[in-house]
Amino acid sequence: xxxxxxxxxxxxxxxxxxxxxxxxxxxxxxxxxxxxxxxxxxxxxxxxxxxxxxxxxxxxxxxxxxxxxxxxxxxxxxxxxxxxxxxxxxxxxxxxxxxxxxxxxxxxxxxxxxxxxxxxxxxxxxxxxxxxxxxxxxxxxxxxxxxxxxxxxxxxxxxxxxxxxxxxxxxxxxxxxxxxxxxxxxxxxxxxxxxxxxxxxxxxxxxxxxxxxxxxxxxxxxxxxxxxxxxxxxxxxxxxxxxxxxxxxxxxxxxxxxxxxxxxxxxxxxxxxxxxxxxxxxxxxxxxxxxxxxxxxxxxxxxxxxxxxxxxxxxxxxxxxxxxxxxxxxxxxxxxxxxxxxxxxxxxxxxxxxxxxxxxxxxxxxxxxxxxxxxxxxxxxxxxxxxxxxxxxxxxxxxxxxxxxxxxxxxxxxxxxxxxxxxxxxxxxxxxxxxxxxxxxxxxxxxxxxxxxxxxxxxxxxxxxxxxxxxxxxxxxxxxxxxxxxxxxxxxxxxxxxxxxxxxxxxxxxxxxxxxxxxxxxxxxxxxxxxxxxxxxxxxxxxxxxxxxxxxxxxxxxxxxxxxxxxxxxxxxxxxxxxxxxxxxxxxxxxxxxxxxxxxxxxxxxxxxxxxxxxxxxxxxxxxxxxxxxxxxxxxxxxxxxxxxxxxxxxxxxxxxxxxxxxxxxxxxxxxxxxxxxxxxxxxxxxxxxxxxxxxxxxxxxxxxxxxxxxxxxxxxxxxxxxxxxxxxxxxxxxxxxxxxxxxxxxxxxxxxxxxxxxxxxxxxxxxxxxxxxxxxxxxxxxxxxxxxxxxxxxxxxxxxxxxxxxxxxxxxxxxxxxxxxxxxxxxxxxxxxxxxxxxxxxxxxxxxxxxxxxxxxxxxxxxxxxxxxxxxxxxxxxxxxxxxxxxxxxxxxxxxxxxxxxxxxxxxxxxxxxxxxxxxxxxxxxxxx
Numbered sequence: 040x041x042x043x044x045x046x047x048x049x050x051x052x053x054x055x056x057x058x059x060x061x062x063x064x065x066x067x068x069x070x071x072x073x074x075x076x077x078x079x080x081x082x083x084x085x086x087x088x089x090x091x092x093x094x095x096x097x098x099x100x101x102x103x104x105x106x107x108x109x110x111x112x113x114x115x116x117x118x119x120x121x122x123x124x125x126x127x128x129x130x131x132x133x134x135x136x137x138x139x140x141x142x143x144x145x146x147x148x149x150x151x152x153x154x155x156x157x158x159x160x161x162x163x164x165x166x167x168x169x170x171x172x173x174x175x176x177x178x179x180x181x182x183x184x185x186x187x188x189x190x191x192x193x194x195x196x197x198x199x200x201x202x203x204x205x206x207x208x209x210x211x212x213x214x215x216x217x218x219x220x221x222x223x224x225x226x227x228x229x230x231x232x233x234x235x236x237x238x239x240x241x242x243x244x245x246x247x248x249x250x251x252x253x254x255x256x257x258x259x260x261x262x263x264x265x266x267x268x269x270x271x272x273x274x275x276x277x278x279x280x281x282x283x284x285x286x287x288x289x290x291x292x293x294x295x296x297x298x299x300x301x302x303x304x305x306x307x308x309x310x311x312x313x314x315x316x317x318x319x320x321x322x323x324x325x326x327x328x329x330x331x332x333x334x335x336x337x338x339x340x341x342x343x344x345x346x347x348x349x350x351x352x353x354x355x356x357x358x359x360x361x362x363x364x365x366x367x368x369x370x371x372x373x374x375x376x377x378x379x380x381x382x383x384x385x386x387x388x389x390x391x392x393x394x395x396x397x398x399x400x401x402x403x404x405x406x407x408x409x410x411x412x413x414x415x416x417x418x419x420x421x422x423x424x425x426x427x428x429x430x431x432x433x434x435x436x437x438x439x440x441x442x443x444x445x446x447x448x449x450x451x452x453x454x455x456x457x458x459x460x461x462x463x464x465x466x467x468x469x470x471x472x473x474x475x476x477x478x479x480x481x482x483x484x485x486x487x488x489x490x491x492x493x494x495x496x497x498x499x500x501x502x503x504x505x506x507x508x509x510x511x512x513x514x515x516x517x518x519x520x521x522x523x524x525x526x527x528x529x530x531x532x533x534x535x536x537x538x539x540x541x542x543x544x545x546x547x548x549x550x551x552x553x554x555x556x557x558x559x560x561x562x563x564x565x566x567x568x569x570x571x572x573x574x575x576x577x578x579x580x581x582x583x584x585x586x587x588x589x590x591x592x593x594x595x596x597x598x599x600x601x602x603x604x605x606x607x608x609x610x611x612x613x614x615x616x617x618x619x620x621x622x623x624x625x626x627x628x629x630x631x632x633x634x635x636x637x638x639x640x641x642x643x644x645x646x647x648x649x650x651x652x653x654x655x656x657x658x659x660x661x662x663x664x665x666x667x668x669x670x671x672x673x674x675x676x677x678x679x680x681x682x683x684x685x686x687x688x689x690x691x692x693x694x695x696x697x698x699x700x701x702x703x704x705x706x707x708x709x710x711x712x713x714x715x716x717x718x719x720x721x722x723x724x725x726x727x728x729x730x731x732x733x734x735x736x737x738x739x740x741x742x743x744x745x746x747x748x749x750x751x752x753x754x755x756x757x758x759x760x761x762x763x764x765x766x767x768x769x770x771x772x773x774x775x776x777x778x779x780x781x782x783x784x785x786x787x788x789x790x791x792x793x794x795x796x797x798x799x800x801x802x803x804x805x806x807x808x809x810x811x812x813x814x815x816x817x818x819x820x821x822x823x824x825x826x827x828x829x830x831x832x833x834x835x836x837x838x839x840x841x842x843x844x845x846x847x848x849x850x851x852x853x854x855x856x857x858x859x860x861x862x863x864x865x866x867x868x869x870x871x872x873x874x875x876x877x878x879x880x881x882x883x884x885x886x887x888x889x890x891x892x893x894x895x896x897x898x899x900x901x902x903x904x905x906x907x908x909x910x911x912x913x914x915x916x917x918x919x920x921x922x923x924x925x926x927x928x929x930x931x932x933x934x935x936x937x938x939x940x941x942x943x944x945x946x947x948x949x950x951x952x953x954x955x956x957x958x959x960x961x962x963x964x965x966x967x968x969x
Contacts, residue, residue, distance in 0.1 A: 042417065043409035047402055058395065081294065081359040081372055082348050088296070089346070089361035089370045092282070096365030100241055102187055103261045103273050106175060110192075110273070113171045114265055126166050129153075129173065137218030138201075147210030148184050151176035151191075153203040154213035156220065158824070159196030168194060168270065172203050180205050187275070193231040193260070194271035198824050200232055206276065209251045224819070226320070227258045231272040237262045243366040245304050245320025246279060255279045255316060257306065259366070282307050293378040297371045298363075299324055303336050306368055331356060331373075339369065350376070416444040423451060432459035499594040500576060506589035509533040509550070521597055523569035538567040553580055553591070563598070575599045618717040623710065626650045637698075637719060639690035651715070656687040656695050676702035676713055685720065696721050762788050815857050815941050822854035822893065822964060823847055826886055829862060833869040841873045841899075847886040854893065854964035856942060861962075863938045865895065868958050871932075872899035876955075891966035892944075897958045904950040935960075 119125065131141050136157030144150040151173050155161075172192040179190065184207055191204020200222075206212070222228040230242035244258045256279060260272040282298070298307040303323035305315055315322045324336035331354035338351050339360055348359040356373040363370055416438050426434040432455060438448035494501050494515055500522075501515040514529050522537075529537065534546055545564050553559050559580045565573045576595035583590050618637040621629035626648045638654055640646050646654075655665040665687075676682035682702040689695050697720040702713050765784040773781065830843045865884075872882045876899045883898040939946045944962035 041414065043406070043414050046409060047406055050405060051402055054397075054401065078348060078357055078359070078374075081357065081374055082346070084294070085359040085361045085370055085372050086346065088372075089363055092298075092370065093364045095277075096363060098187070099259055099275055099277060100261075100365055102183070102190070103241070103259065103275055106179065106190055107261055107263055107273050109175050110172060110263060111265060113175070114168070118167055119170060122163060122166055122170065125170055129170075133218070135218035139213050142214065145210060145214070147205060147207030149180070151180060151203060151205040152210075152213045153201065154216055155196060155201035156199035157218035158199035159201050160198070161196065165194070165196055169201070169203055176204050189274075189276045191274050192263075192271055193228075193274055195232060195269070198821075198827075200228075200271075204274075209249070212251070223821075227260070227274070230258070230260045231274055233262070237264065237269050239264070241365070243300075243368075245300070246306055246315050247320050248316040249276065249278075252278075255283055255312065257320075257366075279307065283312055294372050294374050297324075297332070297373075298368050299336070299371065300366075300368055301340070303340070330354070335371065335373070339371070413444075416440065416448075420444075420448065420451065423455075427455060427458065432462055494592075497594065499596055502593045502595075503583075503585075504534075504580075504591045504593065506582070506591055509535070512590065518595075521568075521574060522566060528569070549578070557582060566595075573599070618715075618719075620646075620715045620717070621705075621707065621712050622651065622715065623712045628707075628712070634717070637690075637717060638688075639692050639694075645691060654688055654690075656689050659687050672700070672702060673713060677704050677711070680704050688717070697724050815860060817855050817857050819853055819855055820858055821852050822856075822886070823850060823852050825858055825861065826865070826884065829865045829869065830884055833866060833873060837870070837873045840878050841876050841880055841882050843869060843873070843882045843884055845884045845886075849888050850886050850893070851888070851965070855966070856962065856964045860938045860941055864935050864942075864960060865897075867932070867935050868897045868960070872897055872901065872956070872958075875899065875901035877901070888965060889961070891963055893962050893964040895960040895962070897960075898955065900955040903952040903954050903956055904948070905952045 129140060129144065130138050130153055133139055138153065138155040138159070138161070140150070140152040140154075144152060153169065153173070159165075169192075172194070176190055176192075183190065184205075188208060189204070189206035191202055191206065194201050194203070202213075226244045230244060239262065242260045246255050246257055248254070249256045256276045258274055258276050260274045262272050263270040285296075295309060296307075297305065297309075299305045303325050304320060305311065305322050305324060305327060308315065308327075311322065311327065314327070324332045327333070331351075334353035335351050335356065335358060338349070339358075342360075344362075346359075346361040348357070350357050354373075355376045357376065358371060358373045360372075361370045362368070419436055419438050423434050423436045435452050435455060436448040438445055440448075494503070494513065497515060498517060500518040502511055502518055503513040504510070505512050510531060510533055511529055514526070518524075519526060519529070524537070535543060538546060549559065549562060549564050552562065559578065562578050562580075563575060564578050565575050568574050575598050577598050578593055578595040580591050580593040583592050618634040619631045620627050620634050627646055628648075630643055630646055634646065635641070635643065638646060652666045652669050655669060657665060659665055659668055672682050672684055680703065684700055686698050686700050687695055688698045699718045699720055701716040703716075705712050705714050765787045769776070769781065769784055776784070826845055826847065830845050834843055869882065869884065876882060880900045883896070885896040885898070887894045887896075936946055939960055939962065942962050944960060946961075947959045948956060949959075950956035
């Protein structure tokens with residue numbers, strides 16, 4: 040860089056600093072003003088939006104409070120007359136077991152409607168509550184149907200629940216909903232029907248998609264409590280489509296709005312409606328996929344103010360928050376810091392551009408002045424200096440000035456005159472030196488000729504290396520031919536330059552040895568040839584002095600072919616997948632890597648020198664001592680040349696494994712040895728065992744198939760003959776049979792079909808269990824209600840042949856299990872208890888809890904199980920010898936045992952012939968599955 044350029048640079052840097060400071064100050068002032076203005080706008084906007092949303096929430100809560108007040112007031116009045124008449128006129132029991140409004144009340148803009156779970160227990164008091172709730176809904180419906188379109192009561196009916204109210208947006212809900220609709224796991228149900236002592240106040244759900252209208256909604260519930268007794272809740276579904284649409288637009292440029300609950304669940308977001316609905320309202324600020332929302336939530340959550348603002352550095356956002364009275368949701372509006380910075384920069388850039396233009400004009404004027412006053416004289420001095428450097432000592436500077444540059448030109452001219460004089464003296468000294476060099480060269484030429492003849496005609500690779508800098512001074516033709524180099528590619532370079540970087544370690548080790556000893560004799564070293572191949576040389580190096588300069592002369596013999604042959608032999612030996620070991624009288628002397636893996640060793644030293652008996656089980660499978668057996672096999676190998684046998688080996692960790700050993704007698708370096716090839720037979724033995732197991736399984740399946748054919752031919756024949764006979768009688772004598780007789784024949788066909796269907800169902804269930812296709816999906820369920828349902832179903836299916844007494848002591852409602860699997864267990868046990876008991880005798884079904892285990896006891900007073908049959912009780916197709924003509928397949932108890940095991944439980948029984956039977960089933964239903 041020239042002096043004028045350096046001066047211009049310094050001036051430019053100083054002016055740029057001044058411009059930068061002025062721009063920064065302007066930016067700071069504008070930025071602070073924009074921040075105060077926009078934060079004020081944020082706070083005002085949030086206040087107005089919050090006030091507008093609160094009006095809607097307060098209206099919802101006021102309407103629900105009004106309805107609850109009317110309901111409680113009417114509950115204090117007299118009981119209405121003709122309850123049953125009103126009930127039958129408005130509602131009917133549908134075939135699926137559920138009470139619903141009659142279909143002629145389907146106009147959702149005129150009538151409220153009822154849906155009741157099929158397990159609801161209706162009492163006069165409950166019917167009175169339902170009719171009063173209906174009257175209230177019918178009264179408010181005409182005035183609210185457009186502005187407040189949904190009000191409904193969720194009431195408790197014993198073990199189940201019911202819903203009565205109106206919502207013209209989904210008029211067919213009560214008829215489309217199944218009779219056994221289970222909502223216990225849904226959030227709205229937990230708010231509407233809370234367990235324990237419900238708290239007073241409103242409960243708001245998260246956002247879900249209404250299934251019929253496909254519109255996002257939230258539900259709000261207000262509990263109904265009278266005299267300390269919880270009757271149910273009043274609910275309303277608030278549609279959020281308007282709120283969601285307003286979230287996508289903003290009256291503040293650059294601002295974004297989010298509504299969320301105190302636990303972080305997002306209620307409204309401008310771009311995440313699909314994610315909110317897909318998560319069924321469970322999407323939270325913390326796991327929304329936006330780090331900025333998670334950071335803002337961590338800042339906002341601890342604060343209790345109704346409205347506040349601030350800045351969050353982690354997200355780079357200015358924010359303002361207001362709590363919405365009613366659901367206590369938080370309305371959040373954010374403004375990116377980058378937006379304010381952009382506004383400030385747009386104002387500050389005018390200062391920057393005006394400063395840069397001024398700087399350009401100043402630098403242009405200064406550059407013209409420096410070029411005339413400084414650059415031109417310096418260029419003349421530079422020209423004269425370059426000519427003198429080129430050897431022209433007659434050059435002079437023609438600068439005539441009275442300042443510092445003129446004085447510099449005068450001094451330069453004086454120096455040029457003295458340089459010309461010194462140059463003439465050096466030319467004379469050079470001529471004398473050349474004469475002395477010629478005389479010395481002639482004396483050395485004869486000595487060099489003799490050394491060159493020996494050096495170049497040697498069959499070994501010869502090289503001459505200068506000791507000071509490790510540079511090759513000379514090589515012979517053998518060196519060039521072996522390594523494939525040209526002479527000009529070698530001379531003047533070091534061995535490190537000729538070899539690849541990966542080969543440097545060998546050269547460094549060689550040079551270290553040479554420095555320590557002063558010479559090296561017969562050292563193996565790899566050399567990199569010109570084409571990249573490695574040439575292994577046996578190298579000897581000795582020091583020599585040439586013209587007083589230390590050198591090293593090296594002679595190398597190419598042993599590459601010998602090393603490659605050794606490497607091929609070793610690679611072949613190591614590539615064998617079988618373990619190969621060579622042993623003599625003292626023990627193992629050679630092993631390959633497969634031997635290490637077989638015996639579980641990490642290093643060869645753990646095996647080398649040890650006797651094969653050290654790696655054998657103490658005794659072989661036939662009981663023979665391993666040391667004696669090993670000696671016998673080695674003697675046979677030496678006598679016959681080869682000996683092959685199976686052996687039980689032992690690894691270093693003590694585990695035993697079957698192997699096949701082939702011993703071969705060889706000679707190694709003139710002494711007899713044995714080579715052992717060892718193959719691991721573990722997989723082969725395992726395959727043989729699996730084959731035997733498969734054969735046993737096939738024999739068992741064949742037996743089951745035979746027994747199944749026998750079952751079909753015996754058990755299915757009787758009902759089929761009954762069906763055929765009854766159908767034939769109906770076909771032949773239909774017109775002549777009395778209606779009672781025809782009904783009897785149809786009942787006979789129906790019972791026979793049900794009997795065959797039951798037998799086929801048991802066979803199919805057993806088939807799924809045997810082939811591991813029975814699904815097991817444990818979930819939380821009501822164990823008390825489940826036991827009651829199974830008892831009722833068995834009593835109904837057996838025409839109340841024997842009453843079932845269900846007793847549950849200390850059993851909580853919730854348990855974890857698969858109801859489908861449990862149904863197979865207890866339906867079979869209860870059906871057997873009824874089937875094998877005298878008609879009218881009582882069957883006891885007891886349920887209790889033992890820590891995390893549910894204990895079920897089924898006691899009957901039937902024929903009992905003979906002692907001879909008890910050992911085979913859980914075998915397929917086996918039935919007790921005392922069952923007589925009672926039909927059955929012999930599969931039910933096997934299914935019970937397999938289903939109990941699938942559930943992680945166990946089954947036990949106590950029985951004596953003629954004294955009844957007690958079955959005890961223990962299942963871990965009160966512990967969560969891992």
